[in-house]
Amino acid sequence: MTAQGLFLTFEGIDGSGKSTQARLLAETLRRLGHDVVLTREPGGSPGAEEIRRLVLEGDPDRWSAETEILLFTAARRDHLERxxxxxxxxxxxxxxxRFADSTRMYQGLSRGDLRRLVDQLHALMIGREPDLTVLIDMDPETGLSRAKGRHGNEERFEDFGPDLQRRMRTGFLALAQEFPDRFRVIDGNRDMDMVAADVTEIVTRELQRFS
Structure with missing residues (x-):
């Protein structure tokens, strides 16, 4: 591994399986002898986890998109530092x-035309993009059904309904075209192990490129 490490992120709509794939990849990389930190957003540090509860629980209209951008950026800054x-x-x-691409979609695109604001705050307070982003592409209706079946308290964004998920999917695919050097798109409408095999192949190839 390089002295600077390697920063990999997973993105996708709700219920796409990205959290499972992130965990499976971390387990695979550890078996291969790599030192891996598995984390998440919002969250990943004590302060950011507190903000996670604020933004993912409660009524869908609890926060405006502008307020969410500030909260997510604050959580991301703490996560980045710590x-x-x-x-x-x-x-x-x-x-x-998840990382900044999710904020670009959820708050910057799908809940208002605020992408420019997201990017401005990102440049000012974060200033770091992943080395590689794996986008798990998923049928929106299937993803939403999976997400709603988790029976947790963090369903605030799922409660916005299928229209948001459809716009999110379109937006993520557009992001992959905007940043082709770091995005890799994988079909998530398949068996979990098949998706994991593709993820491992892509990441292994990228590790060789960055080493």
């Missing part, structure tokens, strides 16, 4: 379930 950057400085692989 978890991501120290791990990368130690030469570790960071595997993160």
């Amino acid at each position: 978890t991501i950057l120290p791990a990368l400085a130690a030469g570790k692989i960071v595997v993160c379930d």
Whole structure:
């Protein structure tokens, strides 16, 4: 691994299986002898986990999109300072379930025309993009059905309904075209193990390129 580490993120609509694939990849990389930090957004540090509860629970209209952008950016900054950057400085692989691309979609595109604001705050307060982003592409109706079946308290965004998920999918695919050097798109409408095999193949190839 390089002295600067490697920063990998997973993106996708709700219920796409990205969290499962992030966990499976981390397990595979550890078996291969890599030092891996598996983390998530919002969250990944004590302060960011507190903000996670604020933004993912409660009524769908609890926050405006503008307020959410500020909350997510604050959580991301704490996560970056306390978890991501120290791990990368130690030469570790960071595997993160969601990062700034999710904010570009959920708040910047799908809940208002605020993409420019998201990017401005990102440049000012974060200033870091992943080295590689794996987008798990999923049928929106299937993904939403999976997400609603988790029976957890963090369903605020799922409660916006299928229209948001459809716009999210279109937006994520557009992001993959906007940033082709770091995005890799994988068909998530398949068996979990088949998806995991594709993820492992892609990441293994990228590790060789970055090493």
